[in-house]
Amino acid sequence: MTVILNQSFTGISIGAVLLLIALGLTLTFGQMGVINMAHGEFIMTGAYTTYVLQKSISSAGISLLVALPVAFVVAGLMGALLEWLLIRRLYTRPLDTLLVTWGVSLMLQQLARDIFGAPNVQTHAPDLLTGNISVGGGITLANSRLFILGLALLSVLALTLILRTTPLGRRIRAVVQNRDLAEVSGIATGQVDRITFFIGSGLAGVAGVALTLVGPIGPTMGTNYIVDAFLVVVVGGIGQLKGSVITAFALGVLQSVLEYSTTVSVAKVMVLVAIVAFLQWRPQGLYTLRTRSLA
Amino acid sequence: MTTTTTAAAPTQPVSLLERFRVPGGFALGAVLLLGIAPLALSDFRLSLLAKYLCYAIVAVGVSLAWGRGGLLVLGQGVFFGLGGYAMAMHLKLADAAAAPGAGPGALPDFMQLYGTGGALPWWWKPFANPGFALAATVLLPMAVAAILGFFIFRRRVKGAYFAILSQAMAAALSIWLVGQQATTGGTNGLTDMQGFFGYSLDDPVNQKMVYFIIAVVLLLLMALARQLFVSRYGELLIAVRDSEERVRFLGYDPANVKLVAYVVAAGMAGLAGALFVPAVGIISPALIGIVPSIGFVIGAAVGGRASLVGAVLGAVAVAWAQSTLSDAFPAAWTYFQGLLFIVAVGFLPGGLASLVTVIRNRRTPTTRSGETA
DSSP: OHHHHHHHHHHHHHHHHHHHHHHHHHHHHHHHOOOOTTHHHHHHHHHHHHHHHHHHOOOHHHHHHHHHHHHHHHHHHHHHHHHHHTGGGGTTOHHHHHHHHHHHHHHHHHHHHHHHOSSOBOOOOOGGGTSEEEEETTEEEEHHHHHHHHHHHHHHHHHHHHHHHSHHHHHHHHHHHOHHHHHHTTOOHHHHHHHHHHHHHHHHHHHHHHHTTTSOBOTTHHHHHHHHHHHHHHHHOTTOHHHHHHHHHHHHHHHHHHHHHSOHHHHHHHHHHHHHHHHHHOTTOSSOOOOSSOO | OOOSOOOOOSOOOOOHHHHHHHHHHHHHHHIIIIIIHHHHSOHHHHHHHHHHHHHHHHHHHHIIIIIITOOOOTTHHHHHHHHHHHHHHHHHHHHHHHSTTOOTTOOOHHHHHHOOTTSOOTTTGGGGSHHHHHHHHHHHHHHHHHHHHHHHHHTTOOHHHHHHHHHHHHHHHHHHHHHOHHHHOGGGOEEOOOEETTEETTSHHHHHHHHHHHHHHHHHHHHHHHHHHHSHHHHHHHHHHHOHHHHHHTTOOHHHHHHHHHHHHHHHHHHHHHHHHHHHSEEOGGGTSHHHHHHHHHHHHHHOTTOHHHHHHHHHHHHHHHHHHHHHOHHHHHHHHHHHIIIIIIIOTTOGGGHHHHHHHHHOTTTTTTSOO
C-alpha cells in the first residue's frame, strides 16, 4: 500500500512536470496548429536563467523566486521573436513548421553549448525545498516535488483565469475556435498569435526553472522532455487545458506504475502502445473543440 | 493540407529529350555509381560513400511517404534500426559460431561480457538462419509499419499527430534498446562484425563488394519508386496528400493508400539499415533515435522531397557535409544544420530540385504559371 501511494506521488510529480511543459504547448499548438520543437529549448532557457541569476544572487531561495518571472519574460520574448521571424510565415504549413523549429532548436542548443559549455551545470536548491515531508504511514513527499506540483497547479489556475475572464483570453479563444471569423470581427489575429506565443513560451521558461530542482541543467535537457510533452497534447486534445491536465497526470502515474512493475525502458514502450490504443478510441484526443470542419 | 509542391504531371507533351530523360538519367546514375566512383575513389572514400548511399535508400522511402504522400515520417529510425539489428544479430551469431572452438548456437561476444545466464535469448535464435535474417531485415520493419499504420491511419490520425507519434516511436525503441543491455548491447549497440555471409569484412575487396550491393539496391529501389510514382497508385497518393477528403468522397479509402506508402518506406529503411551494418560495422541506439530519425528527413527536404533524384542527392550531400564538417568544426556544423532546416524547409519547400523552377518562375511569371514551384 505504501509503495503504491509513494509510486503514485512520484507519478503525480512526473505529471506536474509534464503539465508545466505541456501547458505552453497546448496554447501554441491549439492556437495556430503549430508544432514548436524549440519549446524544449525555451525550457532550457528558463533553467539557464535560474543558473545565471543564482550566480549574481547568492540566496538560493530569493534567486529562485526572482528566476520565475525573469525566466517567463526571457523565454516568452524568445518565443515571440521566433513567432515573428519564422512561424507566422509558415502557419499554413504546420508540418514544415515542425522541421523549421527543429532547426531553431539545434541552433539554440549549440548556442547554449557555446555560452555555458557542453557539460551539465548545477544550481543549489533552497534549503526549504531540499527536505522531505513525512505524511505518516511510511509515505514521504519530497519538498521540491511538492513545489513543482504547486507551481503547475498555480500556472493552470492563472492561465484558466486569463483565458476565461480577460479580454485577451476572449480574443485568444476566439482565434482558436475560428481564425477567419475572429479576423472579420476585428481581432488583430497576428497580434493575438504573438501574445499567445509569448505566454506559451514563457510557461516553458517557468517549467525550466522548476526543472532545475529535480535534474541537471544542460544544452539537451529540453529534448528529453519535449516528445513526452507533445504526447500529452496529442492525447489531451488541442485547444483545451483540461485535456492536458488530465492527460499529464494520467501519463505520469501510468509511467511510474509501469516503471515500478517493469523497467524504465519497457515502461516507455508500453506507455506509447497505450497511447496508440487510446487514439483508436478518441483519435482527436480527450477533449476536442466541436467544429464543422472535416477533420 | 494544401502543399505547394506538386510533382511534374506524368502526362506532359513528350519531346525526344523528355522521353529519354528518365532512362538516360538512370543509366548515368548507374555509370557514376558502379563505374566511375569505384575507380575514382580510394577504398576509404568508397566506404564513406557506401554509408551515404544507405541514407539515400532511406530517402527514397521518405520521398515516397512524405514527398508524395504528405506523411511526415519522423520515425524512420525505427525501421532502419529493425533492419540493422536483424542483420547485425545474424552477423554476430555467425561470427560466434565461426569462432575457433565454438559451434552453432555459441553466444556473441558481448553477451558473454554482460552475462545472460549462458543461454541465447529465444528471440535471437531464428536470426542464426541467414535466410530468416535476410527476410527479417525487410519484412520485420514492414510488419511493424503495417500494424502501427493500420491502427493510426484507420482512425484518421494524421498531420502533426502522426508526426509526433512516429517520433515517439523512435524515442521508445532507442530507449528500449539501451535498457536491454544484456541482449541488445545497450548503448554500445552491436558492433565489431567480422564476417558477412562467409566473407571477411576486413578484406578491402569485400568492402568493395558491399558497396556494389548497396549501389545496386539503391538503383533498383529508385526504379521501383519511380514506377510507383508514375503509376495510378502514385497519382492517388498525391491526391490523398493534397486533398484527402475529396479522395474519400470519390470512393477510395485514403487509409489504405497511406498505409502502402508507409509500409514500403519502412521496408526501404529496413533494407538500408541492414546494408548499413556491413558497410559501417555498427548499429546502435544513437543511430536510430529521435535526432537521426529527423536527419533522415532533412536530406530529402534539402534535395527536394517530392523529387526522387533530389531526395537521393540531398541525402548524400547532407551526409557528406555532416561527416566532412562535423569533425573539423563541430559547433559550426550544428549551426549550419539548423540553418539548413530553416532555409530548406521554410523557404524552399520544393528543395534544391525546385530551385530551377523557382528562378524560372521569378523571371517569367506569366509563361510558366502552369507549373507551381
